[in-house]
Amino acid sequence: MARTIGVIGDRWTLLILRECFLRTRRFEGFQSALGITRHLLAERLKKLVRQGVLRRIPYQESPKRHEYILTQKGLDLYPIMMALVHWGDTHMVDERGRPLLHEHRKCGKMFDPVMVCSECGEPLSAREVHVHPGPGARPAPERVLLDKKAKPKPRKKAA
Amino acid sequence: MARTIGVIGDRWTLLILRECFLRTRRFEGFQSALGITRHLLAERLKKLVRQGVLRRIPYQESPKRHEYILTQKGLDLYPIMMALVHWGDTHMVDERGRPLLHEHRKCGKMFDPVMVCSECGEPLSAREVHVHPGPGARPAPERVLLDKKAKPKPRKKAA
DNA sequence: TTTGACAGTTCAATTTTAGAACTGTATGAA
DNA sequence: TTCATACAGTTCTAAAATTGAACTGTCAAA
Structure with a gap:
């Protein structure tokens, strides 16, 4: 997760990518859609x-101009986008309602994204998932502070 | 999406929330797990x-101490977390492999999260989704530039 | 009495970001 | 030919955010 955040974890990158998914491809398009400063936009792109x-990708030669297109790696960010949008739709809408509705071409209906288990297809929730260290696990996810005398922690009074 | 980003769209907030999902609850726990400066941590919390x-939530009275617990609104961020982790697992792992594996309690298997359509249950991809303006749609998502003389931009001279 | 856990707060020094203008190529209009 | 404009950046300064480090304060245990 930290590595993903290293790529998209700032105020503007996700919005730029949203515009990509909405088919914006050019510098001015991003700039005017978002109001981001040109400096930062160039940086982020x-x-x-x-x-x-x-x-x-170049789209004209005279004054060299380029378009910015999502790679497969970029397209794979789609579930993240949808998850962000859906959370906003659930918890951050005002009285006017959702800014955007999504239609699924396959079934023709307006839908919400649902995250399910790849193995059994059931919807996921945090409580039903147990994490295990994988092969690339970090050495010390958290430094233990109450180390040596781990026991003396009867500090509680209220419960 | 912009509103969601307003909540979780910075370098540290998502990492703090990740620790919440991994059952960290207290100031020192977050601080030592993440290495975030105490100042920012306090701010973000x-x-x-x-x-x-x-x-x-207070957990002791003597020197007042509190724990930070996810609300339902916070728990609902889970799909976002999983989507971020999964993208990282797919595109950002090194030769050592994934740092974490996820087991689904319901079915007992190691799984990946999959985002599906709430209506037909099929996996989603960007190309199969069409967006429509919703009731809370923005007035002008993007100003068209190559229009006519959209605006006589007052180009000022340098000092 | 002293030390240490814990949860912050304060403050100077960096780093980032915002805001605005400026550079440069090319096209169409006057 | 000269001027205005589209487009994609770059450059600069001021303002905001972040870091790093030390400091405050309460209580418990040694």
Whole structure:
């Protein structure tokens, strides 16, 4: 998660990517849609290209111009986008309602995204998931502070 | 999406929330697990409580101490977390492999999260989804530039 | 009496971001 | 030919956010 956040974890990158999913491709398009400063936009686009999320493709030669297109790696961010949108739709809408509705082409209905288990297909919730260290586990996820005398912790009074 | 990003869209908030899901509850716990500066941590926790993502609950009286617990609104962030982790697992792992594996209690298997359509249950991908303006739609999502003379931009001279 | 856990707060020094103008190529209009 | 505009950046300064480190304060145990 930390590595993902290293890619998309700032105020603007996700909004830029949202515009990509909404088919914006060019510098001015992003800038005017978002109101981001040109400086930061250039910075972020460069970073996303470096990280392989966007591809920079020339679309005219005279004054060299490029479009920014999602790579597969970028397209794979879609579930993150949908999860963010859905949480906002659930917890952050005002009285006017949702800004956007989503229609699923396959079934033709307006839908919400649901996250399910790849094995049994049941919807997921935090309580039903148990985490195990994997092969790339960190050495010390958390430094234990009450180390040596781990016991003396009868500090509680209220419960 | 912008509103969701307003809540969790910075470098540290998502990591703090990750620790919450991993059952960290106290100031020192977050601080030592993440290495975040105490100043920012205090700031972020306050913000999350204000926004209703965490609840601040006293666990001892003597020197007043509190724990930070996920509210339902916070728990609902779980799909976002899983989506972030899964993208990282897919595109950002090193040769050592995943740091964490997830087991679904319901079915007992190690799983990956999959995002599906709430109506037909099929997995979602960006191309199969069409967006429509909803009741809370923004007036002008994007100003068209190559229009006519959209605006006589008052180009000022340098000093 | 002293030390240490815990949960912050304060403050100077960096780093980022915002805001605005400026650079440069090319096209169409006057 | 000259001027205005589209487009994609770059450059600069001021303002905001973040870091790093030390400091405050309450209580418990040594």
